[in-house]
Amino acid sequence: MTAVSAAALLEVDDLHTHFHLKKKVVRAVNGVSFSVRRGEIVGIAGESGAGKSVACLSILRLVPHPGRIERGRILFSGEDLLGKSARQMRELRGQMVSMVFEDPLNSLDPSFTVGDLIGEALILHKGLSKRDARKKAGELLRLVGIPDPERRLDNYAHELSGGMQQRVMIAIALSCDPALLIADNPTTALDVTIQIQILDLVKQLRDRLGMGVLWITHDLGVVAKLCDRVVIMYAGEVMEQGDVYRVLKRPRHPYTRRLIAALPKLGRAEQRLMPIEGRPPDPAHLPNGCPFATRCYKARPECAAHEVPLLDTGDGRAVRCLFPED
Amino acid sequence: MPVQPALLEVRNLVKHFPVRRGLFGRGPARAVRAVDGISFDIARGETVGLVGESGCGKTTTGRMIMKLITPTSGDIRFEGFSIGGLSFDQERAYRRSVQMVFQDPFSSLNPRMTVGSIIGYPMRIQNAYPGPARDARIRELLELVGLSRFQASWYPHEFSGGERQRVGIAAALALNPKFIFCDEPVSSLDVSAQAQILNLLKDVRHEFNLTILIVTHNLSVVEYLSDRVVVMYLGKIVEIAATTDLYRDTLHPYSKALVAAIPTPDPDVEREREQIILRGEIPSPLDPPTGCSFHTRCQSYIGDICRDVEPPLRQVRPGHFAACHLYADPATATTASSAARPAGHVTNLF
Numbered sequence: 001m002t003a004v005s006a007a008a009l010l011e012v013d014d015l016h017t018h019f020h021l022k023k024k025v026v027r028a029v030n031g032v033s034f035s036v037r038r039g040e041i042v043g044i045a046g047e048s049g050a051g052k053s054v055a056c057l058s059i060l061r062l063v064p065h066p067g068r069i070e071r072g073r074i075l076f077s078g079e080d081l082l083g084k085s086a087r088q089m090r091e092l093r094g095q096m097v098s099m100v101f102e103d104p105l106n107s108l109d110p111s112f113t114v115g116d117l118i119g120e121a122l123i124l125h126k127g128l129s130k131r132d133a134r135k136k137a138g139e140l141l142r143l144v145g146i147p148d149p150e151r152r153l154d155n156y157a158h159e160l161s162g163g164m165q166q167r168v169m170i171a172i173a174l175s176c177d178p179a180l181l182i183a184d185n186p187t188t189a190l191d192v193t194i195q196i197q198i199l200d201l202v203k204q205l206r207d208r209l210g211m212g213v214l215w216i217t218h219d220l221g222v223v224a225k226l227c228d229r230v231v232i233m234y235a236g237e238v239m240e241q242g243d244v245y246r247v248l249k250r251p252r253h254p255y256t257r258r259l260i261a262a263l264p265k266l267g268r269a270e271q272r273l274m275p276i277e278g279r280p281p282d283p284a285h286l287p288n289g290c291p292f293a294t295r296c297y298k299a300r301p302e303c304a305a306h307e308v309p310l311l312d313t314g315d316g317r318a319v320r321c322l323f324p325e326d
Numbered sequence: 327m328p329v330q331p332a333l334l335e336v337r338n339l340v341k342h343f344p345v346r347r348g349l350f351g352r353g354p355a356r357a358v359r360a361v362d363g364i365s366f367d368i369a370r371g372e373t374v375g376l377v378g379e380s381g382c383g384k385t386t387t388g389r390m391i392m393k394l395i396t397p398t399s400g401d402i403r404f405e406g407f408s409i410g411g412l413s414f415d416q417e418r419a420y421r422r423s424v425q426m427v428f429q430d431p432f433s434s435l436n437p438r439m440t441v442g443s444i445i446g447y448p449m450r451i452q453n454a455y456p457g458p459a460r461d462a463r464i465r466e467l468l469e470l471v472g473l474s475r476f477q478a479s480w481y482p483h484e485f486s487g488g489e490r491q492r493v494g495i496a497a498a499l500a501l502n503p504k505f506i507f508c509d510e511p512v513s514s515l516d517v518s519a520q521a522q523i524l525n526l527l528k529d530v531r532h533e534f535n536l537t538i539l540i541v542t543h544n545l546s547v548v549e550y551l552s553d554r555v556v557v558m559y560l561g562k563i564v565e566i567a568a569t570t571d572l573y574r575d576t577l578h579p580y581s582k583a584l585v586a587a588i589p590t591p592d593p594d595v596e597r598e599r600e601q602i603i604l605r606g607e608i609p610s611p612l613d614p615p616t617g618c619s620f621h622t623r624c625q626s627y628i629g630d631i632c633r634d635v636e637p638p639l640r641q642v643r644p645g646h647f648a649a650c651h652l653y654a655d656p657a658t659a660t661t662a663s664s665a666a667r668p669a670g671h672v673t674n675l676f
Contacts (some may be wrong), residue, residue, distance in 0.1 A: 047516040147606075161607050162380075191379035191543065192587040193604045200603050218517070221589025224596045245593045262521035264546040266590050267573060273550070275521035279486060 008075070009212040010036040010059065010180055015072035017051075017058045024284040028054040028067070030236035033310065036180065041206055041213040043227035043244070045220055047259075049280060051236040052216045056182050059214075060099060061089050077179065095125045098173035102185040104165035108157035114141070114168050115153030121175045140171040145201055163194035167201070174205065182214045187222065199226045220260065224248055232256050235280050235291035238310055242317030252313065252324040255292045290321070298323045332367035333505060333537045334391065339364050339400035341386050345612065358611045360386040362561035363400070365639075368505075373531060373538040375548030375569070377584070378558035381611055384541045387558075388507045391539065392426055393417075404505070422452050425498040429510040431490035435482040441468075441493045442478030448500045467496040471526060488519025495526060499534070508540040512547060524550055545588045549573060557581045560611055560619040563639055566647040577648035579626040618651065626652060 017029040029051045036042045044052045057063050059074055061081065074081040076097065084092070093099075101107040108117060118140055119133035128136065134153065141149035144167040157165055166186055173181055183202075187195040203226065206213055215227060223230050223244055231241040232253065240253035251257040261274040278295040281287055289304040290296070296303065303322055310320040342357035361383040368374045376384045389395050391402055393409060402409050404420060412420055425448075428434035435444055445464050449455045455463045465475035471492040482490055491511065498506055511527065512520040528551060531538055540551055548555055548569070555572045557565040557580065565578040576582045586602040604623045609615055615622050621632040631651050639649040 047518070163607055191608070192545075192589075193379060193583055194607065195589075196587040196603055219589055220591035224591050224593045225589050248591050248593050259517055260591055262518045263591055264521075264524065264544075264550040265592060266546055266549060266585075266588060266595065269549045269569065273521035273525055275525065276518035 007037050008035040009038045009040075009077060010214070011073070011075040012055070012059065013073040013075070015055060015058055015074065016070040017054050017063055017067055018070050019067045021066065021284075026283045027286055028236055028283055029058060030286065032072075032233070032236070032238050034231045034238060034241060036212040036214050038179070038212050039206060039210045040229065041202070041215060041227045043223040043230040044214065044216045044233060045218065045223050045230055046233035047218060047280070049235075049283065050233040051283075052218075052233055053184055055233070056099070056184060056214060056216055059182065060093055060097060062093075091125070094121050094173075094178070095176045096178055097180045097182065098176070098178040100166070100169045100173050100181065100183040100186045102188060104162065104169045104186075104189070105157060107169060108165060110157055112156075113153060114155050114157065114160070117157075117168070118153075118172050118175055121172060125176045136175070137171070140175055141168070143174070143205070144168075144171045145197070146171075162190055163197065166190060166198055170198075170201070170205075174209070177209065178211060180212045180214065182216075184216045185218070188217075188219075195222075196225070202226065220248065220263065232259070235286060236283060237291060238318070238320060239292065240317070240319045240321075242315070246315065246317065250325075252317065252319045252326070253292075253321050254296045254298050254323075254325065257325060258295075258297075331370065333370040333372075333405060334368040334539075335401075335403040336367070336387070336391070337365050337401040337403070339387065339390060339402065340398045341383070341390060341395065342398045356612055359561045359614060360611060361390070361397075362614075364558070364561075364563045366556050366563065366566060368537055368539060370504075370537055371535045372554065373540065373552045375552035375555045376539060376541045376558065377543065377545055377548050377555060379543060379584075379608055381560070381608060382558040383561040383611075384558050385509055388426075388509055388539060388541050392424060392507055393421070418452070422454075422501050423504045425501065425503040425506050427491075427494050427498050427506060427508040427511050430514050431482075431487055431494050432514070434494060435490055437482055440479050440481055441473075441485070441496075444482070444493060445478075445497045445500055448497060452501055454501055463500065467500060470499070470530070471496045472522070486519065487515050488522050491515060491519070491523050492526065495523070495530070499530060502534070503536070505537045505539070508538060508542075510542050511540065513542065513544065520547075527551060545585060546590065557584065560609065560614050562619060562649065563647075564620065564649050566639070568645055571643070571646050575643075575646070577642055577646065577653060578620075578650050579624050579652070580620045581648075583623075583625065618649070626650075628652065 013033050015029055015032045019026040019028055032055050046052050058069050063069060069082060115134050115137050118137035122128045122133040122136055137153055138149045141152055146152055146164060146167055187198050202213060217223060227244050230244045230247050232239045234255050239255045240247060251260060258276045262276055264273060276295055281291050287304060289306055290308045293299040293303040308320050308322055310318050312318050339361055340363050341361040342359050344355055344357050376387060378384050390397050409420060442464050445467055446460055449460050464478055468475050468477060473489060473492055512523050515523060542548055552569050555567060555569050556563055559580050565581045573585060576585055583602040583604045586600055590596060602625055606623050609622060617633045617635050618637050621627060628651060637649045637651045639647050640653060642648050642653045
């Protein structure tokens with residue numbers, strides 16, 4: 001496992017989350033380890049079905065039925081979250097760790113005004129009066145860059161644009177000064193000029209509030225724009241992790257390399273894209289060895305023989321590959 | 327860009343969607359100006375990318391070309407004929423010549439039909455490839471898009487997203503169209519499926535000398551596929567350029583912001599390039615700003631002229647058009663109306 005510094009805000013160690021269906025067990029998260037430090041933005045990247053969202057829902061203990069955390073350790077500020085009672089978790093959520101979801105309109109209750117939605121957590125967790133909660137809600141809307149915040153408090157979610165809704169989601173998430181913000185693909189539904197505003201806002205908020213951020217995305221471009229470190233996931237496992245610049249510039253895992261080669265890049269339109277052939281493995285029938293072996297250009301028989309460990313390569317990076325690139 | 331006569335000419339195209347205000351239709355009648363007077367050409371064999379953010383009118387434009395909706399005013403000519411006034415037989419021929427690839431391969435394929443019958447459907451409607459020729463054609467198309475001929479009897483749910491999009495492309499190619507309109511063809515696909523579909527579109531385009539209009543918000547996709555790019559903002563064209571010019575020598579401030587906002591996985595590019603973060607949101611097309619519709623968010627605002635006067639689309643360099651007062655110098659600019667191709671002439675509706 002990777003060495004985790006003492007300053008880690010969140011440490012996920014050997015997490016296994018499985019879904020027990022009638023006839024099969026879907027191993028969505030399969031031995032995932034990573035950490036987030038205070039003031040650090042960590043991206044979790046991978047294609048759909050890689051287990052990114054389930055890993056993050058596991059941190060909050062919000063895995064939907066019939067999913068179950070089978071094994072592992074999740075330490076938040078040194079405390080083991082898997083040993084907490086449901087009540088302790090409820091207090092923690094929203095207060096210490098909060099989450100922003102992909103689809104803002106479906107995550108915001110349509111029958112409450114923006115002011116009520118933001119105020120709810122403040123009244124519940126911080127014990128503010130209704131009046132103080134409303135005042136603080138106005139300040140939060142200003143913080144996330146909503147013009148004319150006092151007037152917006154009385155709006156309902158559907159009256160706001162997508163970018164505004166996502167800002168409201170972030171305002172709710174920030175309302176109790178969380179130490180960790182988890183964001184699940186929050187900008188996929190937004191236009192690019194609005195997306196860049198949100199990414200810029202998150203960076204500014206990180207600088208001002210010093211929180212840790214865990215940002216789930218399938219877009220390596222967003223990772224390059226926003227994150228300090230990146231965790232590349234595939235078939236429920238971490239394939240590679242490390243500093244964003246080094247991972248994207250010199251990927252060591254063949255999967256990371258192929259993922260980047262498959263993306264159209266600005267200014268390189270003449271290069272033919274290199275799709276990854278084949279399909280990811282069925283999460284109900286994962287192979288013994290490396291899950292990428294069947295699609296890998298470097299695969300040898302030993303790759304499929306037994307589990308490949310995530311090896312620390314020294315420069316703050318870890319790679320799960322028997323034959324990594326230099 | 328090949329110097330060939332235009333296959334498709336769009337002139338002063340306008341689409342306003344009326345909106346009723348208030349309960350029971352009381353209140354003033356207003357209109358969403360989805361497309362507000364645009365003109366451009368697409369040459370035979372050319373791939374043109376139409377880009378812009380949600381609500382800019384790019385999909386509405388494509389749907390008017392497909393005759394799925396009727397323009398409020400303006401003209402669309404295909405091979406010189408206005409598509410508004412076609413006879414029954416001409417219309418049938420037109421619909422055979424233009425085909426569409428849809429955004430979402432999960433909802434655009436009928437789950438109760440086999441992919442063979444989905445691909446055969448356009449042929450059935452148009453009475454093309456009768457008898458055993460049709461099955462042969464279906465098998466040929468499946469192999470052309472990289473699927474197996476034995477998969478004709480499969481149902482859409484048995485395929486992955488990328489494979490379903492291949493089926494959509496096969497159905498679009500079934501009648502040997504001249505023109506294909508691709509509406510966000512890869513935006514619902516994963517990275518590797520996206521790369522496969524982009525490569526496939528590039529290949530079929532060359533193989534059949536297809537003319538393609540691709541509508542997308544993803545500028546990297548456009549750069550990969552297109553010869554020329556048309557940038558739209560709030561129902562108007564703000565820039566038209568050859569693809570390489572648009573990325574190396576962007577003229578319009580909105581296009582600059584759009585190019586700067588594309589996330590790219592190269593950290594060096596990310597560090598070196600200009601950072602432009604636009605203020606504010608996209609204004610409502612119900613009530614677009616006066617003058618230049620981009621002036622409320624523009625990083626290069628030069629004064630009252632931006633607020634008061636709508637800039638015409640001018641040819642700033644050969645083949646490179648922009649609608650911006652920054653390029654109003656008469657010595658360097660000729661208005662597009664006096665220039666020849668590719669934009670034809672410009673609109674001044676109001």
